[in-house]
Amino acid sequence: MEPVSIAEIERVFRAEYGRAVAVLVRALGDIDVAEEAVQEAFTAAADRWPRDGLPPSPAGWIITTARNRAIDRMRRESTRAERQAQAVALLTPDGPPQESPVRDERLRLIFTCCHPALAVDARVALTLRLLGGLTTAEIAHAFLVPEPTLAQRLVRAKNKIKSAGIPYRVPQGADLPERLKSVLAVIYLIFNEGYTASSGERLSRAHLCEEAIRLGRGLVELMPDEPEAQGLLALMLLTESRRAARTNDDGDLVPLADQDRARWDRALIAEGQALVRRCLRRGRPGPYQIQAAINAVHSDAAEPADTDWGQIRQLYDQLLAYTPTPVVALNRAVAVAEADGPATGLALVDDLDDSGLERFHLYHAIRADLLRRLSRCAEAVAAYEAAIARTDSEPQRAFLQRRRALTDRCLGDPVAGPEGGER
Structure with missing residues (x-):
């Protein structure tokens, strides 16, 4: 051999x-x-x-x-x-094989780990560790918490399983919807770590994206009447459709506004948009369906200037009502900046300065670009430096360093952040 x-x-x-x-x-x-x-x-x-x-x-x-x-x-x-x-x-x-509505070993383990006896954050973290093979540091980044805090959660979850005698068995069909929320969160976090790796020399980890999409397809097959399962699959497909255009031939990050849209995967877009339309017909909206709709609006625009930022802002308003988190508020601020101008968006970003987001690079990167567009160069430089110090991703760091080097010129070109607010 x-x-x-x-x-x-x-x-x-x-x-x-x-x-x-x-x-x-x-x-x-x-x-x-x-x-x-x-x-x-x-x-x-x-x-x-x-x-x-x-x-x-x-x-x-x-x-x-x-x-x-x-x-x-x-x-x-x-x-x-x-x-x-x-x-x-x-x-x-x-x-003999166990009779179960879940036929995939990995999907079965996700449902098993999402037992209601465990805290929601522990369910998600434990499953990411087991199925995604993610390190404690990577999971902590996904949760926006310090690494020691996440490590303690993992230990407590394992101890809980042992002490409470939680069985490793497949839930019956009637118990599946109860665990759906955690399962959706697990699959999406696996996808996010694949799409934008929290550390390392590469921007993405294709195998994690592929695994998450495979699990998403299995979940839709398992629960065909759950619109949020379809919404999650649509969200992942529409996001994944842009992956080939997110880097240039040198591996450098390309923000959404600068991407060659001819490189977007039209088959994935068509499949994702069809799922979004199916969700809309059901009339049972939820957070993943709304995020999928946001990405469908992006995929409709042949050129960046064609993007309907007003519609995206309205969708973020709905998403914020369903999921009032700082991350959603930050992404909404990007959409507002595109629809109403950088000053309005910056005011919303600055309102989040005590939300805990200041520990993470994306908050500072978005703030830096908005400051740059307003020609507040010294403040923009400081914000870029804060963002650079807070990322372990080499492509993200290199992108921010290039932006920081251009900041003194304050070109004012309309770039809304390292990913252009695409999520």
């Missing part, structure tokens, strides 16, 4: 980590043991595959190796009957 590079092993890790953990959690009923076993299996792969080559089924190899590592650990640690019983269960061939 051909030798395998570390990059290829990393690709397999990204593609198969969530599936392997899902299979092992279902078999073991213990999150920590499942995670550790899968991590040990990938460590073994990093040692063997460069020498022995890629096995015929990399995913099967990882799952089998992880299962064997778990059996070995249980044998070593087995001082109680229950440990012995777990090891025996792992060695026993699987019985």
Whole structure:
């Protein structure tokens, strides 16, 4: 067999980590043991595959190796009957498949982790860790909380599962809608981390976007009468349609206003817009449907000047009523700046200075561009520097540094922020 590079092993890790953990959690009923076993299996792969080559089924190899590592650990640690019983269960061939409305292992694990006994933020964080393979720092960035706070949430969630005896079983059909809100949040956060990575040399992580969209499609198939599930899928498809245009040939970030719209994926746009129209006909609006509608308006504009910012502002008004969060208010301020001018938008941004957003780069980046458009150059420079200091994404940092270098000239060109307020 051909030798395998570390990059290829990393690709397999990204593609198969969530599936392997899902299979092992279902078999073991213990999150920590499942995670550790899968991590040990990938460590073994990093040692063997460069020498022995890629096995015929990399995913099967990882799952089998992880299962064997778990059996070995249980044998070593087995001082109680229950440990012995777990090891025996792992060695026993699987019985008949469990009847369930959820047929995908990873989607099943999302619903399992979204048990109502866990706090909502803990459900989301735990599932991101297990299925997305995201680090604690990446999840903390997605939650807009300090990393130590997020780490404590993960520990508490795992302890809660153990102490409360929360079963690893598939919820019945009647219980699915109760957990839908958390499931939607999990899938969307996985997508967001893929679309705009919180750290690293690349702007996006395509495998996370693909995984989130795959899970979204599965959710719509599972719950065809839930318009918010369709809204989330539409939102992801319409956002993903722009990914190829978000960077140039050198990998530099390209804001929405400067993107080559010929590079937008028209098939994804058509599918997303069809889902938005279907949601509108249902007449049961919700946050994901409204966000999808906002992105549908963007996708309707052949040129940036054609964008109907008035309609986008109205949609953000509706979204803010459903989801009155600082992040939504910040994005609404961008739309207001485009519709009514940068001074009006800046006043709204400045009203958010004690909302907690000042810890994150996007708040300062948007504020910097609005200040630049108002020719308040010294303040804009300071805001750009604050934004640069608060991002671990190399493409985002490079973009902000270029903007900061141009700020002294105060060109006043209408750029509404690092992503042009596209969300």
